[in-house]
Amino acid sequence: AQSVTQLDSHVSVSEGTPVLLRCNYSSSYSPSLFWYVQHPNKGLQLLLKYTSAATLVKGINGFEAEFKKSETSFHLTKPSAHMSDAAEYFCVVKVKSGANNLFFGTGTRLTVIP
Amino acid sequence: DTEVTQTPKHLVMGMTNKKSLKCEQHMGHRAMYWYKQKAKKPPELMFVYSYEKLSINESVPSRFSPECPNSSLLNLHLHALQPEDSALYLCASSQGIVNTEAFFGQGTRLTVV
Numbered sequence: 001a002q003s004v005t006q007l008d009s010h011v012s013v014s015e016g017t018p019v020l021l022r023c024n025y026s027s028s029y030s031p032s033l034f035w036y037v038q039h040p041n042k043g044l045q046l047l048l049k050y051t052s053a054a055t056l057v058k059g060i061n062g063f064e065a066e067f068k069k070s071e072t073s074f075h076l077t078k079p080s081a082h083m084s085d086a087a088e089y090f091c092v093v094k095v096k097s098g099a100n101n102l103f104f105g106t107g108t109r110l111t112v113i114p
Numbered sequence: 115d116t117e118v119t120q121t122p123k124h125l126v127m128g129m130t131n132k133k134s135l136k137c138e139q140h141m142g143h144r145a146m147y148w149y150k151q152k153a154k155k156p157p158e159l160m161f162v163y164s165y166e167k168l169s170i171n172e173s174v175p176s177r178f179s180p181e182c183p184n185s186s187l188l189n190l191h192l193h194a195l196q197p198e199d200s201a202l203y204l205c206a207s208s209q210g211i212v213n214t215e216a217f218f219g220q221g222t223r224l225t226v227v
Contacts, residue, residue, distance in 0.1 A: 034215055043118075043204055043218040044157070090156055094215075102216065104156035 002027045004093050006105035014113045019063075019078040021108045023091035026072060032094040033074045035065055038107075039087045047089075050074060061085070086112045120205050120219035128227055129195060135222045137188040137205030146188040147216065148180060149204040157204055163188060164210075195226045 007022040025031060032051045036044040048059025055067045065076045074091060091105040118139045127133050137146065145164050149157035162170035163182040177199075179191040188205055202223055206216040 032215075036218075041202070041221075041223065043120075043220040044206075046215055046217070049215050102159065107154075107156055 002029075002031070002093055002095055002103050004091050004103050004105040006089075006091050006108050008108050009106065010109045010111065012111040012113060013081045015083055016080050019076070019081045019085065019110065021076040021089050021091075021110065023074045023076065023105060024072050025074060025091070025093045027093055027095055029095045033065075033067060034092040034094065035059065035063070035074075035076050036090045036092060037087045038090065044090065047076070081110075081112045083112050083114065086110055118205055118207055118217050118219035120203075120222050122222060123220065124223045124225075126225045126227060127192065127195065129197070131195075132191070132193045134192065135190040135203055135205075135224075137190075137207075137219055138186055139207040139217070140186055141207065141209075141217070142185075143207035143209050143217070144185060145208045145210055146182065147206040147208075148178075148188070148190050149206065149218075151202040151204055151221070161190075192224075195224075197226050200224055200226045 003026050005024045013019055030052055034049045035047040037047050038044050047063050048057045048065055050057050050067045058064045063078045065074050067074050089108045093103045121136045147162050148160040150160055151157040159172050160174045161180045166182045166185055177194050181189040202221045204221045205219040208214045208216045
């Protein structure tokens with residue numbers, strides 16, 4: 001069975017401080033993992049992806065994530081938050097078998113305080 | 115071109131109306147998807163098309179009718195909707211179904227009155 005757990009529904013940080021959005025997954029297969037960002041009333045934009053290559057993945061806008069198989073985690077980080085980072089973030093797991101193989105976490109809303 | 119384009123951006127329709135949502139991509143992707151997203155919730159998969167054939171229908175009511183006229187276009191025909199169908203409808207595409215990322219459009223904000 002596959003599932004994704006985003007441990008925090010809401011994270012609030014001050015501008016210029018680090019961001020940590022947590023994601024744990026369970027998968028019967030070797031997964032591909034993604035982080036998407038969604039600004040209000042917008043579609044989802046891919047931030048980064050892990051597909052069994054390097055475990056530390058760099059994405060757009062200064063975000064990165066580390067795949068840790070032993071912890072079944074794929075946490076998203078950024079060294080310094082910017083006001084424009086305020087949005088909803090979804091962790092998504094994709095498995096190799098089965099057509100309906102995109103599983104979304106429930107989302108984390110990031111608030112950036114000036 | 116790495117965009118998925120959805121039209122219209124906003125749609126208000128009555129419960130007796132018939133309308134269509136449109137989605138277009140020119141990335142050569144062979145899988146296309148419709149998702150429904152309610153406020154403060156993750157997207158929920160509705161339909162998957164693979165090579166222009168419907169491969170997944172997630173038990174969606176028949177008042178939603180998908181159509182894939184060609185490899186670049188995906189439509190969602192709407193008829194006799196209910197107010198609870200009001201949501202953001204997202205189209206996505208991917209190179210294939212397995213192990214590739216999905217690219218999302220900006221969505222159509224649908225309000226049923």
